[in-house]
Every structure is written in C-alpha cells, then in structure tokens.
Amino acid sequence: MNRRRLALIFGNEDYSDAAKLKSCVKDADDMAATLTSLGFQCTKYHNLNKRSTDIAIRDFCATIEDDDCILIYFSGHGMEAYGKNYLLPIEPLEDPEFDCISLDTLLKDLKRSGNNLLNIIILDACRFDENNDTWKIKAINKQPHLKAAFGNALTPHINIPKDSQFALIFSSDPGTVSYSGEEGGNSFFTSALLNHLATPQLEVDNMMKQVRKEMLQNSQGQQRPWIHSCLTEDFYFNQVVPVSDISFNARWAQCGVTVAGGNGPGNEPNKFNQPWGFYLDNDQTLYIADLRGFRIMEWKPGATSGRVVAGGNGEGNRDDQLNLPVDVTIDKDNDNFIISDYGNQRVMRWPRQNGTNGEVIIPNINCWGVAMDDQGFLYVSDVGNGVVKRFQVGEANGTIVAGGMGVGDRLNQLNTPAHIFIDHDQSVYVSDSGNDRVMKWVKGATEGVVVAGGRGRGSNLRQLSNPRGVFVDSSGTVYVSDHWNHRVVAWPKGMTKGIIIVGQSGQGGATNQLSFPFDLSLDQSGNLYVVDEWNSRVQRFDIEKS
Template identity: 40%
Template sequence: IQKLDQPNYLSFNLFDQIEEWKKTTIRKVEKAAENAHHELTELINKQRTVLIQELEPITKEIRSHRQEENFAENDIERLKQKLNETQRKIQQFIQECENKTIIIDNDQINWSQLIYICKPQNLIPRIPVNAQWSPHGKTVAGNNGVGNIVNELCRPYSLSVADDDQTIIIADSWNNRIVQWKIGDTNGQVVAGGKGQGNGLNQLCCPTDVLIDKETDSLIISDWQNRRVVRWSRRNETIQGEILINNVCCRGLFMDNQRCLYVSDNEKQEVRRYRMEGDMRNGDLVAGGHGKGSGLSQLNAPLFIFVDQQHAVYVSDHLNHRVMKWNKNATAGIVAAGGQGKGVALTQLSHPEGLFVDEFSTLYVAESRNHRVTRWPQGAIQGTAIIGVDTPINWPVGLSFDRQGNIYVSESGQNGPHRIQRFSIQ
C-alpha cells in the first residue's frame, strides 16, 4: 500500500511519459496545422496568379475597344465566351479545393486509440540469478489417471498461466481439447474442442499449444493435426472457433507485447511472425526457412517459441537437441543452449520442448527425454538442472511461470502420470 502511494512507483513513471507524450503530440498538431495553412495559402496564390494572367489580355482588349468605341457584335460574343470560361475555371478550382482539401473533424478522430493503457501480453517475472525451487512439485491439474473426464488429462502439452484469475489453460492434446483449471480445483473445464477428434469449427485434433490473447479475451490454439491456428473466445457462450491461419504444421505459438503472433512450422522448418490486425495469410520469416538441417540458419523440427523484450526469437530445435536464438532481423541464429549432440551432460540437451526466458535473459528448457528442466544463463556453455534432480519428473513438455516465479510443468510420459505440477520458488 505504501509503495502504491508513492507517485513514481507505478510502471516506471508512466505518468511522466503520458505528460511528455501530450506535449510532443501538441507540438506535432500545431506543426501540422501550420504546414496545412502554408500549403493552402500557396495553392490559392498560385491559382490567383493563373487567373490574373488569363484576365489581363481580356481586360486590355475591353479597354482598347472602349477607347476606340468600335465594339463589334462578334467581339462582344467572343469576350463573353472568354469570361464565361474563366468563371468556369474559378468554379472548378473551388470545387477541387472542396474535394481535395480534407480537414478532419475532431469527432472523426478516435482519440482514445492515439494513446491508451493496456495490460501487457506477457508479464516476465524478475527471477534472481541464484533462485532455487522446491524439489517437490505440487499437482495443480490432472494426476487422476489417463482419461477424458473432467479431472483427467491425456498427453497435456503446453500450458499458459493466467495470473489475473489464477487459472491454468492446458492443451490436453490427445483429448482434442483445451481445458481450464482453476488453481485449487479438483476438476477442469473444457473451454475449446472436446467434441471428439475432427476438423469442424467446434473440434480440435491434437492441439499442442495455447496462449491467452488478453486484448480480445480469447485463446489462440495450435490445432496441430488439423494444420491450422484457430481462435476461441473465452466467453461462456462460445461453441466454436475461427480459423486464423490455414495449412500450417504448427507446434508452437507465442504473442509478443505488440500483439504479433509467432508460429513454428514443423514441416517448413521455420518460424513466422503475423500481425494480428493485418493480413494473416503471409507472415514474416523470423527463424529458419532454409530447409531441414543443423546449420545456424536451419532448424530440425522446431517446436516451442519464446520472444523476449528485444524481439529475439528462441526456438526449441527439437531434433538438433538445442535451443536457437534469432536476434531481430537476423539471417542466422546462435546456439543459446545445447548444440553438443543428444546427451545427459549439462552441456547437452535431449529433445528440448517448452521454453521460458526471464528478465535477465536466463533461459529455462524442458528436456522431455532427459526428464528435467535446466537453466542456462545468457552466454553459458552449460546449464544447471533445477527440476527433476531429487524428485523425478516424467517427460516434461510444457513450461510456464507465474508472476511470483513459480514454475509450472506438464508431464506427458507414456508410463507416467499425466498432470501439471507447480514448483514453488524458495
């Protein structure tokens, strides 16, 4: 409460930023009005000069005829036609000004969209570099056997933690559904799919990733076996989704704070970025796209994605047993973790899946075949096992954090429990 009472506590002096934006915007509006005034004056002066040049010879001729008093009828008719033509040009100029010179009325401007406050898509926790987590996880979803009733899961893949309402959203892949699980509840709730395997708009087929779009209060889902990315509203009356992207073998999704959607394509060996408000048919290539391989510009089965605050793209390069980092506008990646072949050494990874990068650029990786989660500080050549050391976990796939820095892991082993566990930060 005391911190909230401090005027500069909220969001790094956002109030000062808003005030500065106001001053800058006023200066820009005044400059734009000044330029428009100058351009309009120039336009009128140019047209005045043209009209004077056209009227001068007519005026001279009329004066000459008056002095000589020899106006012929055909002279009067010809001069009348010239005057009518000039009058027509004046009228045309006025109409063109009305058509081409547009002054936008204040009511036509959506002032609320020029600047606004919104919740960021991803709140990245500040995790101390020496942080430790409880070696024993607490089950927060599933662990009641493999099945499709409301308290069971079947191959849960990714998950998203909604801190606002203490909810976990889970891609319950082999149940062809997305489930929502309130922390502390014993049962989940189906919020997308759950109508059997199929390609109808009310169905899913092996969804592998899900994220929450806070701007539209909707879920964006990697509908893997249907080769599409779909969106489902989180409102209670929603019974089907809508297709955002078709014909893509998508395994992983991520949305940055500018509401750009990143999509991994397991067949094309690439990651593309799409603008949610733009054309969703063609995205921008941000990683891979040079065929299957182990070169620095290549990927081999890209799965999950994470994008940091500098818009660097991290990709779990599954069959290359490494995590690649592609800086913004880079044509090749750099190895952020692993890259020493498949193995159990701390310099190696085995089938990396879920990813997370904290505010200090420390990378966290779920290794499904090594049955552990490892932490890799920026620039490190080896990681540290932080989960799965004292207490085993089985086939970790999805990985997420809440605002407090607690870790959530989905387990999907063939012979192990299918559940979500939370490991509390100590």
C-alpha cells in the same frame, strides 16, 4: 482493460515557400513505425489539403469502436485564432474557421465515435496567432542550430468534451515555440518522444517528464512540452508485466504441487489425456492443450477439475472440433484463444467468451508452438519445414523469422522446431528439438545463436535431449523442458552449461520427479509450472525465498 489501439497520423510540410517545413513527413513516418511496433493500427497521411484531411478524419472515425484507444498525431503548422486552436492543411488560407482543422471539432468527432474511449492527441505544431505574421522566428542567439519550426504556441483554452478521457500533448508550452532538429532529423519534440515512447512500464505522465527533461537540455531551456490530461486510468504505450528478477543463485522447491490433473489419464474434467502445451495467465489460470482429449482445458487456481473452453467434441475437423491440439496462447487484445491444431494442419482462433466453435486463420501448416509478442504479432513453428513464421492478424502466409534454409543443423537451419518464446525485443527463442538445442534469433537475423545445448544428444550439463518447452526471464536465463532427460534445466545468459533446477531424482511419478516434461512457464513471482506429460498433470515448483 485491453483496448484496441488505432492511430491517425499526419505529416504536413509542403506549405508555401515562406512556411515550408522539413521534418514533418519524417516525423510522421517514424511515429507510425514506432506506434505500429507498440500494437497500434496506424493510418498515415502526408501533405493533405483541407478536404482530404476532413475525409481522412471521417473515415478514421468510422472505424472506431467502443473501448478503443485512439491516438492522433499531427506534425505541421498550427495556429490560434478567435480563442480556438487550428491545424493547418496544405493550401492557401483566408479564414481559419473554414480553411483549417479545428481542434475542438476534432475532439467532438472523437467523442461521438464511440463510448468509453481513451484518446491521446499529440501535436508537434507550434501555432501562430493570425495577427502575428511571422511563420518562423529567428534562431536563438548564438545557437544557430536551433531553428524555430513553427511560430507562437497554442492557446491553453481547450474545450474537452465531458465524460471523455483525453490526453493532449503539445510540443511546447503555451506562448512558446518548437524547434526543428538538424537537417535530415526529427524535430526536437518528436525525437525526444521517440526516445521514450517504447520504454517498458512508463506511464504517459511519467514518460512526458522524461521527454521534457531531454528537450530542455537539447534546446538550452528554450522548449518545454506541455500535457493537458483528464485520463482516469493509467496509460502505458509499452505496458509489460515482467517476470520478477530472479537471482542467479535462485533455487526451487524440489517437490512439486499438482495444480491441474494428477488423477491419471482420461477424458473426465479432472483428468488429461496427454497434456502438451499450455498458457499461464497473470492470475495463474492455466489453459492446457489436451492432445488426445482433443480439447483446451481451463484450470482456475485451486480448482480440482477443469473446464473445456475449446474443442471437446471428439476428434475431427469441424469448426467445433480439434485434432491433436499441441499448443495454445491468448490474443488478449481480441479476447481469443489461438490454437495449434496439429492433426488438422491448421491454426484456429476461438472466442474465449462462451465460444462453441473456432475459425481457421492459418490453413495448411505443420504447426506446433504458438506465441504472441507485445505488439500483437502471432508466431508459429512449422515443424515440417523447419521454420518459425510471424503473422499479422488476418495474414495467412507469414514471414519467416527463424530457419528458412532447409531442415538441418547449421546456424541458419532448424530441425523440428517445437515450442517458442518471444521476448520484448521480438527476438525468437525456439526449442530446436531435432538438434537438441535452444536457439535465439534476434529480430531480422539470418541465422540464430545457440543459447542452450547444441553439444549433441545426451544427459550431461552441456547437453539436452529432445527439448520442448522454453521460457526466458528478464535477465536472459533460458529455462528448458529437457524432455527425454525428465528434468528442467536453466541456462544463465552466456553460460555453456545448464543447471538442473527440478527433476534431479530421475523419471517417475513422485512429487520430486517428472516423466517426459513438456511445456513450462514462470509466473510473476518466479514460480515454475511444468506440464508433466506421462503423469497427466501440471506441477508447480515454488521459488525458494532468500
């Protein structure tokens, strides 16, 4: 299930002098930054009193919808009293029941906020019993850098609402304490957590094993985090579906299989009228931008005809029409198509489930390629201005992430950027078609690196000719639709020339030929899919088993 991700984050450190803490605000800030990069919509607070905390929780719960993934993170003081666990606000305390935030009550509030929620509570707060008047304990003998951050630990007795999915993660075992890190750093727990939170394909229980191992080492065996879970599904902070590792010596069948179209040009359901960009889903369903059919077509595996899922009402600019759609991707978190409607100079959002019309989300843009990263950011190539921009959901202006220094051929410029690919590090690969090259722009870079072509327009193995579709596998090999050379070329990482993997027989309509290949992608088995524009079809070239 693709759940919307919401996080509420607290960092409380400005307690009275005897109980003042040092790392909690930094812990909260760093957690918010990491969770945001992992697709969470974060709401963050520092040093709140009881009333402000109650309001923050109330307002947050009001935003929760059915099926959401909810994360609460608290760094600060905590305590156990009367067999219950409490989180401490920034103000004097008399009675925990009235002056603190009850963990039991917080869990019940989450349970009432929506159905089928997945809740994760992370507490970097070692609690003290009200009968124990020590807010801090002495550092471990002979280990002066180990400074106790809080006090005694939470009670293990937690009232988790029934029929709910909860994972409660604590910074230390019951009856033990947490330690702060060195001056200016994170606490031991949050530091270890941040080191593993974004690790791809690490399920939360396995992630905590790694966190636990690191913390035991760093604390000389004095601190071990604790997780109490009643999850009924696997949860990954950074779930990715990587393309299977592809050998450097991999080969593909030279004769392709037609998986969509192939019946000549036209507007019938079994035909295309100039297919361009496409999106390959994990189940091998294809979503194809049919340029002059003014529609997006869905083709299921094994189907002999497609289905219109967006547009299809003729050329136009109404909200139920498209005009020269050049590319499409899917926002799975919100179950929408994202469509580059080039002829109308707009990017549209179109519901996947029986959507009859779309909504303009980015107007007045010379859009071409569209792609989304793992964190839910949208990337659009603006061919007229020679840039690639990144957009947050609902944002109309965007941030330039490639190009931006005018149209040209320098390393900080692009010329007609076409298709784009975003890797798990948010690096942008762009087919710079006017410069006959593919460039990689690392996140935050002011100029790109040429990873394919860039030796002028031509047909030798160091050259490309008007490249279009681009895909990058987990080893860093770049796959390019070499449009005017009617072939697909692979450029292994660090190589200065490419390898023709399909299309060695020249332009044509045979199964071992391509005619102006456009977009491309690989499935999880390494099979290659190519939009064969002038043959009005999509071809699959199976990877050969070694």
